[in-house]
Amino acid sequence: MVQETTRDHVYRNWAERLECDISDMKTPKLIVRQHSGKLEGYHGIYCFYNGSTCVISAPPKYVPQINIAVSGCRPDEAFDVKLLARSLNSDNYQVIGPAFQGYVDCGSFIELKSPEVVELVTEKSLVLLQDLRKSCSETEWEHSNIEDHRQPIIARFYDEKIVAAGSWSVERSGFLSVGIISHPDYRGNGHAKAVVSALTSKGLTTGAIMHYQTLKSNTSSVAIAHSLGYKELACTLAIKFSNLSLLK
Structure with missing residues (x-):
């Protein structure tokens, strides 16, 4: 809780x-x-x-x-x-x-560690994001909160490609709002969950409260939030x- x-x-x-x-x-x-x-x-x-x-x-x-x-x-x-x-x-x-x-703090977070999740910090690694972007709709990309020159950008690699990535935006409240996107051909395999977990862990180390917003109809996305300890407060x-x- x-x-x-x-x-x-x-x-x-x-x-x-x-x-x-x-x-x-x-x-x-x-x-x-x-x-x-x-x-x-x-x-x-x-x-x-x-x-x-x-x-x-x-x-x-x-x-x-x-x-x-x-x-x-x-x-x-x-x-x-x-x-x-x-x-x-x-x-x-x-x-x-x-x-x-949904919201999570250090007391409720349930971390999922994955060695295949890394932070993208170089221009070369950021280029790999373009293939992921092309595989998804522009609306999905906007909801990922990813901006090429704003850190952090965290990605999950599989089959030598980026299959999921995400970032956060800073709200006026100071909360960090997590965004996530995954490749349509690789969904349902835990890749998005691994990225959200890594983003949440990194954000919580700053002392921030983490925020996760998604449509209730997107049951798989809601399930990711619940599994990592996010509580629906509104x-x-x-x-x-x-x-x-x-x-x-």
Whole structure:
């Protein structure tokens, strides 16, 4: 289990992002509010649920309609894309999620060591990444958090090629958000897990809390997180408007 101080740090970060009080994160509550602070100007509806509290943030136009839609609902019942989408009176939206928001600290990490996992630090080794990139979609590559000139980049070698690689991005909170990508022909063999483990181990030595985000529908990715000790402390859901006229 993650330490209580870690849990508190995570929920303070979410409370700040959603402009709620930290106490709102710890008691069963359903909150519907208009976008403000870091979500002001967000083109869609953003929802947070941590097993107790559900926060729904929306453009001012939709707050009354959402309040009607979730009236009488428990927090877990309100965290429902079909229920919320009905308040839009439109089909011009894109759903992202539900998304797993996992966190791990030194007390909960379950390390998997692998000698075939190395850190790429030379231009020559970075060139090998291009074959991996070509094997995957651009969306998958973006989610890997890999940038050629930003360290660390950690890779798993197999059959004399890179079959999985990953990096992290530094969030405003100071958390390190892990990204991973693996070759389609080599998935399901533990390569991605080995890379995530190495990244997590390296990040934890800096004193950071590690963050792992993936779609809940990506069960293999969620399984990797759970197997390494990541705890789901939140779940998020975004309904993004395809047509900005919906805001008017």
